[in-house]
Amino acid sequence: MKMKLTKKYVDDLAWSSLIYPKDEFDLALTLRSGQSFRWLKYDDGSTTTTTDTADQWIGVVENDVWILRQNRGVLQYKIINDNNINNYIINNKFDNISNNDSPIHKNPNMASSDSSQDSKIRNYFHLDLSLLELHKQFTEKDKDFLTRFPSSKSVRLLRQNPVEVLFSFICSTNNNIRRICNMVECMCRLFGAVIVQIDGKAYHKFPTVSSLAETSVEAELKKSGFGYRAKFINETAKKLLKEHENNNNNNDDNNNNNINNVDDNNIDDSADGRCERYLFGLRNGKYDDAKKILLQYPGIGPKVADCICLMSLDQLNAVPVDTHVRQVAEKIYNFKMEAKSLTTNSYDKISTFFQSLWGRYAGWAQSIAFSGQLNLDANTTTSSVALLKVARNKRKRKK
Numbered sequence: 252m253k254m255k256l257t258k259k260y261v262d263d264l265a266w267s268s269l270i271y272p273k274d275e276f277d278l279a280l281t282l283r284s285g286q287s288f289r290w291l292k293y294d295d296g297s298t299t300t301t302t303d304t305a306d307q308w309i310g311v312v313e314n315d316v317w318i319l320r321q322n323r324g325v326l327q328y329k330i331i332n333d334n335n336i337n338n339y340i341i342n343n344k345f346d347n348i349s350n351n352d353s354p355i356h357k358n359p360n361m362a363s364s365d366s367s368q369d370s371k372i373r374n375y376f377h378l379d380l381s382l383l384e385l386h387k388q389f390t391e392k393d394k395d396f397l398t399r400f401p402s403s404k405s406v407r408l409l410r411q412n413p414v415e416v417l418f419s420f421i422c423s424t425n426n427n428i429r430r431i432c433n434m435v436e437c438m439c440r441l442f443g444a445v446i447v448q449i450d451g452k453a454y455h456k457f458p459t460v461s462s463l464a465e466t467s468v469e470a471e472l473k474k475s476g477f478g479y480r481a482k483f484i485n486e487t488a489k490k491l492l493k494e495h496e497n498n499n500n501n502n503d504d505n506n507n508n509n510i511n512n513v514d515d516n517n518i519d520d521s522a523d524g525r526c527e528r529y530l531f532g533l534r535n536g537k538y539d540d541a542k543k544i545l546l547q548y549p550g551i552g553p554k555v556a557d558c559i560c561l562m563s564l565d566q567l568n569a570v571p572v573d574t575h576v577r578q579v580a581e582k583i584y585n586f587k588m589e590a591k592s593l594t595t596n597s598y599d600k601i602s603t604f605f606q607s608l609w610g611r612y613a614g615w616a617q618s619i620a621f622s623g624q625l626n627l628d629a630n631t632t633t634s635s636v637a638l639l640k641v642a643r644n645k646r647k648r649k650k
């Protein structure tokens with residue numbers, strides 16, 4: 252039985268704060284920019300409309316549940332996991348220590364902050380890189396960059412767990428963001444361990460590679476509407492697991508220089524741990540090598556490989572290309588396509604075009620452009636739906 256909390260308990264936890272100007276970091280925009288699929292609006296039940304009630308977001312990152320909000324220039328967070336909740340309980344001498352059936356609802360009213368938690372947040376949002384500095388670099392190379400993407404210029408690139416990004420982006424093929432979110436949530440519900448329940452809602456970890464490699468997984472995912480992606484997820488998990496079931500595998504060579512990687516401190520020496528450590532290890536190598544390795548797994552084509560490289564493997568010059576990015580290339584940068592459809596050749600040409608234009612952090616610039624184009628497409632779709640409705644109503648009135 253996992254820990255059960257009431258929403259009141261969570262709402263009463265004190266916030267920890269990090270100071271960031273809005274230009275450096277737009278939280279809502281970043282969480283909705285299609286890089287991670289596990290963030291939901293969290294309602295704190297408050298009825299007042301002061302700045303204290305800025306939108307809150309809840310999501311699972313690794314083994315924790317995070318609640319985030321941004322008030323003016325301050326990024327605030329609460330991190331919930333077995334460890335810190337047990338600490339609050341011990342510090343406050345509560346008798347209902349976790350794992351029983353009654354939800355914890357007393358108010359610990361303690362800041363959930365410590366430097367290791369701050370560093371998790373800094374790591375996830377690449378906070379050691381200044382976005383305002385990057386804006387300067389992009390503008391030196393592409394002078395109208397900021398005016399081309401005014402509404403999305405404060406999107407931050409996320410630095411996520413590679414196992415999660417790999418399997419989430421296999422779901423992203425020929426898919427829209429809402430449906431990817433539903434699939435990822437479904438995969439976590441079916442195969443991920445529960446971290447905590449809040450008012451009866453369970454929050455699950457992302458599934459381990461071995462849980463996705465079980466033979467029943469393909470059928471279960473198919474039943475849940477994953478289509479051809481079900482086979483890819485199951486086969487990629489099986490392949491990864493097979494490659495790392497013994498700890499003397501040559502593929503693990505690139506992890507020898509991975510000792511300083513803060514992210515893998517908690518990874519054990521199980522086969523799952525070795526798969527994860529292997530993927531984290533790709534952060535230390537070259538972009539071309541990481542991409543070539545990823546392309547060997549079922550369901551991973553150039554776009555998915557580039558997303559994994561960019562959002563989890565520190566390959567910040569990777570520029571994923573899809574229909575949105577192609578539109579940016581053609582409509583905003585006058586890029587001339589040779590073929591109507593996106594071939595491997597045109598994919599590479601567009602990707603290389605943006606890499607030479609935007610430079611070392613071209614992938615971050617891509618995320619800003621991608622998010623701008625997403626918003627534009629959403630608005631276009633909504634406004635064209637609205638125009639259609641107006642036209643239909645006019646016709647009805649005429650009749």
Ligand SMILES: Nc1nc2[nH]c(O)nc2c(=O)[nH]1
Pocket residue numbers: 284285286423558571572573617618619621622
């Ligand atoms: N920043 C980006 N986010 C994405 N989500 C998704 O499905 N594709 C992309 C992408 O190319 N860039």
